[in-house]
Amino acid sequence: MATSDRSRDALRSRVRQQEAVAALSRRALETDDVDELLCEGTAAVTETLQADCCGVFESLGKEDGLRLKAGHGWEPDFVETSPILTNGGSDATPELLSSMPVTIPELEADPRFDGAGLFDAHELESGLCVGIGTSDDPWGVLGAYTGTRREFTDHEVTFVRTVANVLASAIDTERTKRSLRDAETLTDRIVETSPVGITVIDADGRNVFANSRGEELLGRPLETLRSYDHDDDRWNLVDERGDPLSSDEMPFSRVEEMGEPVYGETLGLDHPDGTRVWLSAHCAPLTDDDGEFDGAVYALEDITERTRLENELETTLDRVTDAFYSLDDDWRFTYLNDTAEELIDFHDRGLVGEPIWEAFEWAADSRLRTEYERAMATQEPTSFEFYYPEPLERWFEVNAYPSETGLSVYFQDISDRKVIERERAQNTETLNRLYAIASDQHRSFDEKVDRMLEIGRKRLGLEVGYLAKTDLEADQFEVTHASGESENIYPGSTAPLSETYCQRTVDADGLFGFADISTTDSIDEHVYDRWNLDCYLGGEVIVDGERYGTLCFEDTAARSSPFMPAEETFVELITQWVSYELGRERRERHLQRYIRYIDAVLDTIDDVFCIIDEDGGLRRWNETLPEATGYPPAEIGSLDVSTFLALEDAAVENAIDRGLDTGQIRTEAPLRTRDGETLDYEFAVSALENPDGETVLAGIGRDISERKARERALEESERRYRTLVEQFPNGAVTLFDEELRYTLAGGQSVHAVDATVDDIVGSTLWERYPETLAAELEPHFRAALDGCRHSFDFEYQDSHWHAHTLPVSDDEGKVFAGMMMVQDITERVRSKRKLEQLVDELEESNERLEQFAYAASHDMQEPLRMVSSYLTLVERRYGDVLDDEGQEFIDFAVDGADRMQEMINGLLAYSRIDTNGNPFEPVDCEEVLDDVLADLEMKIAETDAEITIEPLPTVYGDPGQLRQLFQNLLDNALTYSGEETPRITVFAETSQSSRTISVRDSGIGIEPTDTDRIFEVFNRLHSVDEYAGAGIGLALCQRIVERHDGRIWADSTGVDGSTFSVQLPAPPHTDD
Incomplete structure (x- = not known):
């Protein structure tokens, strides 16, 4: 189980x-x-x-x-x-x-x-x-x-x-x-890329496929082809003879009927534009799985060009018929065609039946008999060229074909070919000679032209050949080169162009010429009478598209034969060569001028220019390089770039490598001089390819030592500026933009306005200040952004401020921000107010003092005049009774009274400088000095002084007081001249706001320790007995200068005279 x-x-x-x-x-x-x-x-x-x-x-x-x-x-x-x-x-x-x-x-x-x-x-x-x-x-x-x-x-x-x-x-x-x-993909690719056109016709005779080449050959795209049958009338199909093809004769129909391929059919068809195309067609059948006919495939090849050439060849062969005759074995003529009879039976006696050696006895011992007998003996064909003597004097090509019964002979006249061959040989020899001349580097252009003209003259068999320059507009003709003997044509000969044969050459399109003038009527009779030329051939020389002249050959005798094409080509070649050489020379001259121009430009610029090869050698440089480096120009060429640049510096080496790799580099590098000094340079380098194909570096170097120094100074300045901004004493500095917005702030008083730098930067004017103050400041801010400078005072936070607004510009001068600098002037304002109060009090005191001085001097003058009067009266009445001592006492008293009067007058003048002065106005100092010299004319004459007045400017002041000022200075110069003749020079120096006028003398001089004391009132350096005067003149000068807001001083070494200088204001709104 x-x-x-x-x-x-x-x-x-x-x-x-x-x-x-x-x-x-x-x-x-x-x-x-x-x-x-x-x-x-x-x-x-x-x-x-x-x-x-x-x-x-x-x-x-x-x-x-x-x-x-x-x-x-x-x-x-x-x-x-x-x-x-x-x-x-x-x-x-x-x-x-x-x-x-x-x-x-x-x-x-x-x-x-x-x-x-x-x-x-x-x-x-x-x-x-x-x-x-x-x-x-x-x-x-x-x-x-x-x-x-x-x-x-x-x-x-x-x-x-x-x-x-x-x-x-x-x-x-x-x-x-x-x-x-x-495989299918490969097949499709092969079909599509095939140089052969491929089309497929279905069983119904309709086109269903064509590759790109097929579309091109048939002249229609595939979409259009699909609407065509194989025998469509629109093809206009013809056979190789040009006869129309019926449907049954077409390859597709024959393949369908026989089931076998058809090869090499020649077909003609029309494209839509009417163009006739010739195709070689191969057609093979296609079958289905049951072996039944399912269409056909065409392989098409374009033979249009080949067909055209074949047709031309066939036409040519139809026109050329060889001569033919036949001989029997006893050398008797048995047949001659018409062409043969025309060539050799020129006596028209009939040669048939006559032995060839008897008809042409001269041929019995010629190559003709030798070749014929060898052909008969060997029974092998022979072919040879043979010259037929008089009366034909022609060359023939003979082809003999033996047989047992005789000889068949085909022959044709090749005399023209032999002429062409001789022409070709001569042309080859001539061209070789021309080439040898053209390529000879040891000959100049003029020598080459002369030699070519000689060769051309011999090649054409003409007397003269020449090259001439022509000017159509100026109607000028001038020969520059000539070969041959001629009374009219030689280098330097000229003529109107319109009266020469060359005029027709210029008018012609290409060569112009004739072998015999009797064959043409293109030369005017008066032109012929002048030159007597029966033969002429010339071409126009064009240089870089512009007319230059003509190259011609001529003869007084006509030629027996016309010019051959090879001879015309020869002249054209010489003409083209001359055109090319003249153009090349013109370009070379232009190039040399351009090179010299470039060299001059490069030598003119302050920058260093050099070209360096890949090994560091110098290929080219300008004059700035030896000047900058200290090397002699003759020594520069033996140096390389390492002499001037520290190539061991990695930065320099990397910069050169980058230049070779990228083609462009800009770098800074120290330039070494012959003395070992280095200069700061900036180099712009480009990698280039020279005409030899080598890579080189072309560089321009600019000394930027000053710029570097400026940059260092600028950096230091910026450092100090920033420190200044940050530590701006008793004030502040701010920058603001177009929106009135703070971009920078600094200074010791920034914190005094209950703000920090951070609080200020970024905030606007309206955000920083109360509206009323902002409205007061805004116009000044806007003005700064518009390029204007303003200074003004304002109050803020119980303080007084003094402000400056100004524009901030870039290197091109374009304003990009505004700046405000403010200082706390609260204490200054308070001090100014106190000072104004003191000035008021002082002016009031001065006014009282002047009133007192005037009153005192007035009250003193009356008793002084009384004393003087009584002394004069005593001297007049009792002078005879006074002894010498009494008279001396009287003189002392009178002199003291006079000096007292002088002092009082000086004191009055001193006190009235401010009160009795005139309004200021432009004053010409030269006119003032002219008036002063007139006032001192007698004293100048007494001292025989030499006074030099140099050009003096215009000042702004009180004309009367300025006259008194310069009169006192010149009077002192005359007074203190010593025993020598006074020599005084007045000269001036100017600045934008002031003028300085100096009086230089050659007098006794002043000790340097006394140059300030001499301007004190009644202060004298000498006794009255030595030099008269009240001692108030220089004090008065100082007072006048002070009223003009000027300055006066004295320069002296104690000997060799003194120089008194006065600085006075310039007139407003003037550059004088």
Whole structure:
């Protein structure tokens, strides 16, 4: 009973296996997804064999083992990631890939497998492996595995092998499909890129496909072609003879009828624009799966150009017919065609039947007989060229074909060809000579032209050849080069262009000439009478698109033959060469001028310019380089860049490397001079390719020593400026933008307004100040942003402030901010008010003092006049009775009274400087000095003084007081001149706001310690006995100068005279 049950179980198991194989086989036929089929196959094996895991392993090669491609029962992380199953390098992989199944009772113990990662993770014990694919082309392995040890039955092994075969078949099918797809893609690509046009016609004769070349050859896109039948009338199809093709004659119809390809058919068809195209067509049939005709494929090749050439050749051959005659074995003429008769039977006597050696006796001892007899003897054809003497005097090409009965001779006149060959040989020789002359570097252009004209003259057989310059507008013709003997043509000869043959050359398009003047009427009679030229050939010389002149050859005798094309080409070549050389010389001159100009420009600039090669050598430089470095110009060329630049400096080396890599660099580097000094330079360098293809560096260096100094000074200035802003004494400095928002603030008084720098910066004018003060300040702020400067005072927080608003500009002068500087002038205002009060009090006191002085002096003058009067009366009445001592007493008293009067007058004048002065006005100092010299005329004459007045400026002051000022100074200079003749010089110095006028004398001088004391009232340095005077003159001068807000001082060493200088205000609004 147990045995029976096992049999039934085994039977059911085999049935399940067959059902699984059948289902998988159907699935393989239904799906194109191989990966999905592999998953379904492993699932079927797992379920059918009741295994724990089943996997399809793809071979990675003998050394790399196998990789789990798909499976059932595995953790997902192991699929497509685990190249494990066999020990690499063993024979395990080839054994598993074989078609024989492999059972593994114990995976762990089997040395062929390294299952540490995959099998251990799934706790697998036994397995069954079957190769997928053939032994020659294995793809992989199908394996089933269990977690317990298990022996697989033969039926199970067969089942797994069958599944592996199903999978192998599916994989093979997929490979085949992929290959087919690749082949189709390749075919499509080949068809599309083929230089041959390919079209496909379906069974109904309709175009269904054309590649790009096919569309091009047929002149229509595929969309249009699909509307055409193969025999559509719109093709206008013709055969190679140009005859229309009927539908039955067309390649498609013949292929359809015969079932065989048609090759090399020549067809003509029209493009839509009417252009006729000739095609070589190959047409092959297409069949369906049943072998029935299913259309045709055309391969088309464009033979339009070839057809044109063949037609031209055929036309040419139709026009040329060889002469032919035949000889029998006795050398008698048996036949002559018309062409032969025309050539050799020039006496029209009939040559048929006559022996050739008797008809042409001269030929009996010629090459003609030798070649004919050898041909008959050897029975081999012969071909040779032969000259026929008088009366023909022609060359012939003879082709003789022997037979047993005679000789067939074909011959043609090749005299023209022989002439052409001689021309070609002469042309080759001439061109070689021209080339040798043109390439001779030892000859000048003039020598080359003269030599070419000589060769041309001999080549053409003419007397004279020349090159001339022409001016169409000025009607001028001048010969520059000439060869040959001529009374009229020589270098320097001139003529009106309109009266020369060259006028027709200039008017012509290309060469102009004639071999015999009788054949042309293009030369006016008066021009011919002047030159008497019967033969002429010339071309126009064009230089850089501009007319230059003509190159001509001429003769007084006509030529016997016209000019050959080769001769005309020869003249054209010389003309073109001269044009090219003149253009090249012009460009070279222009280039040299340009180079000199560039050199001059480079030498003019103050910057250093040089070109450096990759080795650091100097290729070119300007004059600034030796000037800047101190090296002599002759020595510069032997130096390299390391002489001037510190290449050992990493920054300089990196900059040069960057310049070579990037093509552009700008850097600063010290320039070393011959004396070892270094100059700050900025270099702009570009990498260029010179005409020799070498990479060089072209650099311009600018001395930035001054800029560096300015930058250092600027940095120092900025440091001091910031320090000044931060430490601005008794005030503050702020910057503000267009929104009147503060951007910077500093100074010692910032905190005096109950604010910090952070409080001020970022706030606006309206946010910082009360509305009334902000409204007062805003116009000044706006004016600063408009470029104006303002100074003004304002009050804020019980303090008085003096403010300056001014614009802040960039290097281009554009205002980008405003600045306000304020100082606390509260104490100054208070002091000013006190000072004003004191001034008022002082003015009041001075006024009282002046009144007192006037009253006192007036009251003193009356008694003084009385004393003087009585002394005079006593002297007059009692002078006779007074002894000498009494008279002396009288003189002392009178002199004292006079000096007292002088002192009183001086004191009155001193006190009235401010009260009795006139309003200020522009005063010409030269006019003032003229008046002073007139006042002192007598004293100047008495002292015989030498006075020099240099140009003097105009000042602003009181004319009367200035006259008194300079009169006192000149009078003192005359008085204190000593025993020498007075020498006095008056000169001036000017500044923007003041004028300084000085009086220099050669008198006794003043001790330096007394130069201040002399301006005190009644202070004298000398006794009255030595020098008269009241001692108030210089004090009066000082008082006048003080009224003019000026300054007076004296300079002296105690000897060699003194210089008195007066500084006075300049007139307002004048530069004088």
